[in-house]
Amino acid sequence: MTSEHFDAVIVGAGFAGIGAAIQLKRMGYENFVILDREDDLGGTWHVNHYPGLAVDVPTTTYSYFFEPNPNWSRLFSTGAEIKQYAGDVADKYDVRRHMRFGTVVESARWDEEAALWRVALAGGETVSARFLFTATGFLSQPHMPDIPGITSFDGRVIHTTAWDDGYDPTGQRVGIIGTGATAVQLIPELAKKAADLTVYQRTPIWVVPKVDFRFSERAKRVFARFPLTQRAIRAVTDTIYELMVSVGVVHYKNTRGRFNIAAGDLAKMHRFATIRDKELRAKLTPDYDFGCKRPTFSNSYYRTFTKPHVHLQDSGIARIESDGIVAVDGTKTVIDTLVLATGFDLWEANFPAIEVIGRGGRNLGKWWRDTRFQAYQGVTMPQFPNYMSLASPYAFLGLNFFNTMEYQMRHMDRVFGELQRRGATTFEVTEEANTRYLDRMTELLGDSLFTTGDCASARSYYFNPSGEPTLLRPTSTRKAIQEASDFPLSDYRMS
Template identity: 80%
Template structure:
C-alpha cells in the first residue's frame, strides 16, 4: 500500500478553502495542503479587481461567524477590503503556510487499494491524500460569449475577471456586454471617463436602492472593544436577508409571501423611476421575470447612468463583432475602441465539478451528475466518492451570503470528522439511500419556491442547471441548514 503524503488536499484558496483549513486545524489536522492556480489567496476577491468592485451583501453579514471584522469602512465594503479580510483571517489562523500557489489541479482519482486520493497537478506531480476537498467556489470559471467574430476584434478586449489596472477609458468609445451584478457596479465607473459607452443588454436585472454609508471611527472602536455590539448588528442584517430569501423566495406558495415579492419588484421600479424619466428606457431596463429568479443587486447610480447623453443601451441583440466594432441585430454598427466582457461565469459546464473527479469503480463525477441529475447530500457528499467533500456542489448555496454556506459546511465537517476520530476510522462515504432521500426532499422543498412556481423562464439565471432545475440553491433558512449540518444522522454515512 502506497504511503499517504497528506491527511487532506484542499483545492482552492478562497474563503471556502480557508474555512475548510481552519476547521481541519480545529480538529487537530496539520498535515494538509491548499492548492490554488492563482498567485495569491482570496479566490474571486483576488481575481476580480475591476473599478467599482464591492460586496453586494452588507459586510456586517459578509464574514465568518467566528471572525467578525470591526474595521469595515462602509456597510457595503470594497473588494480591496474583502481581500484584506481574507489575508487577515489566513494569517490569524495560520493557514497561509499550507498554501501552494500557481498550482493547477488537473484531476483527482480515488485509489481503492491505498484508500486515498491521487491528485494530479499540471507539472506532472501527483499528491496522495486521505481526504479531498474541492473549494473552487461557484464563481471561478469565466464565461466568454459565443458571438461570431469576437476573436477578430482589433481593439482591446477585457473580461472583468482579468482586468488591466493600467487601462484608462478616458476619451475612448467603450462597449460592454452584460448587465449582471458585476456590470451594475462597473458601468457607472466606465461612464465617468469614457467618451462614449454602449451597454449591450440581453437580460435586464432587478436593482434595488442601496442603503450604503460610511462606518464611523467611533462605531469601529465600539465593535472592537465590545464584539457583542457587532454581533447584534449582524443579527439584524442577517435577519433582514433571511426574511428576503425565505419569505419572498423559498416559501413563494404562500399568497402573502407572493405579495411581498411583488412589493420588492415595486421598490426596484420606484428606484428606477426616480432616476429614469424616459418611459421607453425604463421599459427596456425592466425585467419581465420575477425578482429572485436570478440574483438581484443594489445600486443608486446604475439607472441614472443611462440618462447621460454619451451612454447608450443596446437591447435588440448583437449580430456579430467586426474588426472595429459591434454590428447590431438591426444591421447598424457601433464603432468601439475597447470591448468589456461582463458576461459572468460558467457554473454548470465548467464548474460542476471544476476538476475531473473519479470515484470508486471509475465513476466520473461530472458525467454522473449530467446523466443522473445534479445532486449532493447536504450539498457536499456523493455516493461512490469516499473521503470527499465538494464545497461548491448542487444544493449547497444558501441564499445571498456565501459565508452562511461555509458556516454550515464547517459544522458538518466537525460532526463527520469528530465521528471518524471517535471510532478510530479513516473512511467515510454517504449511502446511496441517504443521498436519494435528500435529493427527493430538496426537490419537494423547491416545489414551494419562486424558482419553481414563479415566472423565471426568461431570467437566464445561473441558479438553474442545463435541465432547468434550480439545483444550485439549498431551499431553507441558514438556521435550518446549520441545524441539519450539526445533527444529521451519522448512519447516513458508511464509516470504516
Template identity: 80%
Template sequence: MFDAVIVGAGFAGIGAAIQLKRLGIENFVILDREDDLGGTWYVNHYPGLAVDVPTTTYSYFFEPNPNWSRLFSTGTEIKQYADDVADKYDVRRHIRLSTVVEGARWDEETSQWQVSLADGEVLSTRYLITATGFLSQPKIPDIPGIDSFAGRIIHTTDWQDDYDPAGKRIAVIGTGATAVQLIPELAKKAADLTVYQRTPIWVVPKIDLRFGPLAKKLFARVPATQRVLRWFTDSVYEVMVSIGVVHYKTCRGRGNISAADLSKLHRFITIRDKELRRRLTPDYDFGCKRPTFSNSYYRAFTRDNVHLQDVGIDHVQTDGIVGKDGAKNEIDTLVLATGFDLWEANFPAIEVIGRDGRNLGKWWRETRFQAYQGVSMPYFPNYLSLASPYAFLGLNFFNTMEYQMRLMERLFGEVKRRGATTFEVTEEANTRYLDRMTELLGDSLFTLGNCASARSYYYNPAGEPTLLRPTTTETAIREASEFPLSDYAIN
C-alpha cells in the same frame, strides 16, 4: 502523503483549513491556481468592485471585523479580510500557489485520493476537499467575429489595471451584478459607452452606511455590538430569501411584488424617459435572477455618453459591433461582463473519479445534479465538495461556509472517534435528501414563479434550480450539527 488536500484558497478553502486545524489535522495542503489567496476577491479587481451583501453579514461568524469602512465594503477590503484571517489562523503556510489541479482519482487499494497536478506531480491524500467556489470559471461569449476584433478586449475577471477609459469608445456586454457596479465607473470617463443588454436586472437602492472611527472603536472594544448588527442584517436577508424564494407559494409572491415595486420606483425617480425605463424593466419575477443594489446604475443611463442596446448582437468586426438591426457601433474597447460558467465548467471544476470509476461530472449530467447536505455524493469516499448542488444558502456565502464547517466537525469527529479510515454517504441517504430538496423546491419561486426569461445561473442545463439549498440558514446549521451518522458508511 497528506491527511487532506484542499483545492481552492478562497474563503471556502480558508474556512475548511481552519476547521481542519480545530480538529487537530495539520498535515494538509491548499492548492490554488492563482498567485495569491482570496479566490474571487483576488481575481476580481475591476473599478467599482464591492460586496453586494452587508459586510457585517459577509464574513465568518467566528471572526467579525471591526475595521470595515462601510456597510457594503469594497473588494480591496474584502481581500484584506481574507489575508488577515489566513494569517491569524496560520493558514498561509499550508498554501501552494500557482498550482493547477487537473483531477483526482480514488485509489481503492490504498483508500487514498491521487491528486494530479498540471506539472505532472501526483499528491496522495486521505481526504479531498474541493473549495473551488461557484463563480470561478469566467464565461466567454460565443459571438461571431469576436476573435477578429482589433481593439482591446477585457473580461471583468481579468481586468487590466493599466487601462484608462478616459476618452475611449467602450462597449460593455452584460448587465449582471458585475456590470451594475462597473458601468457607472466607466461612464464617468468614457467618451462613449454602449451597454449591450440581453436580460434586464432588478436593481434596488443601496443603503450604504459609512462606519466612522467611533463605530470602529465600539466594534473593537465591544464585539457584541457588531454581532447585534450582524444579527439584524442576517435576519433581514433571511426573511427576504424565506419569503421571496423558499416559501413563495405560502406567501403568494407578495414579497417579490413589493421588491419589484421598489425597483420600479427607483427607476421612475432616476429615469424620466418612459421608453428607457421600459427597456430596463425585467419581465420575470423579482428573485428569479440574482438582484442587486446600486444608487448609480440607472443614473448612468441618463448621461449623454451612455447608450442602451437591447436588440441583440449579430457579429463583431475588427473595429466595432454590428447589431441584429444592422446598425454598427464603432468602438476601441470591448468589455465582457458576461459572468461565469457555473454548470458546464464548474460542476465539478476538476475531473473527479470516485469508487468503481464513477466520474462525478458525467454522473451528475447522466442522472441529476445532487449532493447530500450539499457536500457528499455516494461512490466518492473521503470527499467533500463545498461548491455542489443544493449547497448555496440564499444571498450569503458565509452562511453556507458556516454549516459546512459544522458538518466537517461532526463527520470528521466521528471518523476519529471510531478510529476509522473512510467515510462515504449512503445511496439511501443521498436519495432521501434529493427527494426532500425536490419537494421543497416545488413550493419555491424557481418552480412556481415567472422565471422563464431570467436566464438565471440558479438553473442547471436541465432546467432544475439545483444551485440553492431551499431551507433557512438555521435549518441548514442544525442539520449539519445533528444529521444521522448512519447516513454515512464509516469504516
C-alpha cells in the same frame, strides 16, 4: 509519480478553502495543503478587481460568524477590503503557510487499493491524500460569450475577471456586454471617464436603491472593544436577508409572491424617479419575477443611462467586427475597447471544476449530468469516499456564501469527529441517505419562486442546464446549521 502525501488536499484558497483549513486545524490535522491556480489567496475576491467592485451583501453579514471584522469602512465594503479580510483570517488562523499558489489541479482519482486520493497537477506531478476537499467556489470559471467574430476584434478586450489595472478608459469608445451584478457596479465607473459607452443588454436586471453608509472611526473602536455591538448589527442584517430569501424565494408559493411584488415595485419607483424617458425605462424593466435572477443594489446604475454619452442596445449582437459591434437591428457601433461582463460558467465548467473520479470509476461530472445534480447536505456524494465538495448542488443558502461555509464546517466537524471516535479512516455517504435528501430538496423547491414563479426569461445561473434550480439549498440558515450538527451518523458508512 507521487511526490508527496498529505492527510488532506484542499483545492482552492478562497473563503471556502480557508474555512475548511481552519476546521481541519480545529480537529487536529496539520499535514494538509491548499492548492490554488492563482498567485494569492482570496478566490473570486482576488481574481476580480474591476473598478467599482464591492460586496452586495452587508459586510456585517458577509464574514465568518466566528471572526467579525471591526475595521470595515462601510456597510457594503469594497472588494479590496474583502480580499484584505481573507488574508487577515488566513494569517490569524495560521493557514497561509499551507497554501501553494500557481498550482493547477487537473484531476483527482480515488485509489481503491490504497484508500487514497491521487491528485494530478499540471506539469505531471501527483500528490496523494487521505481526504479531498474541492473549495473551488461557484464563481471560479469565467464565461466567454460565443459571439461570431469576437476573436477578430482588433481593439482591447477585457474580461471583468482579468481586469487590467493599468487600463484607462478616458476619452475612449467602450462597448460592454452584460448587465448582471458585475456590470451594475462597473458601468457607472466606466461612464465617468469614457467618451462614449454602449451597453449591450440581453436580460434586464432588477435594481433597488442601495442603503449604504460609512462606519466612523469611533464606531470601529466600539466594534473592536465591544464585539457584541457588531454582532447585534449582524443579527439585524442576517435577519433581513434571511427573511428576503425565505419569504421571497423558498416560500414563494405560500406568500403568493407578495414580497417579490413589493420589491419589484421598489425597483420600479427607483427607475421612474431616475429615468424620465419612458422608452428607456421599458428597456431596463425585467419581464421575470423579482428574485429569479440575483437582484442587486445601486444608486447610480439607472442614472448612468440618462447621460448623453451612454447608450443602451438591447436588440442583440449579430457579430463583432475588427473595429466594432454590429447589433441585430443593423446598427454598428465603432469602439476602442470591448469589456466582457459576461459572468461565470457555473454548470458546464464548474460542476465540478476539476475531473473527480470516485469508487468504481464513477466520474462526478458525468454522473451529475446522466442522473441529476445532487449532493447530500450539499457536501458529499455516494461512491466518492473521503471527499467533500464545498461548491455543490443544493449547497448555497441564498444570498450569503459565509452562511453556507458555516454549516459545511459543522458538517466536517461531525463527520471527522465520528471518524476519530471510531478510529476509522474512510467515510462515504450512503446511496439511501443521498436519495432521501435529493427527494426532500426537490419537494421543498416545489414551493419556491423558481418552480412556481415566472422565471422563464431570467436566464439565471440558479438553474442547471436541465432547468432545475439545483444551486440553492431551500432551507433557512438555522435549519441548515442544525442539520449539519445532528444529521444521522448512519447516513455515512465508516470503515
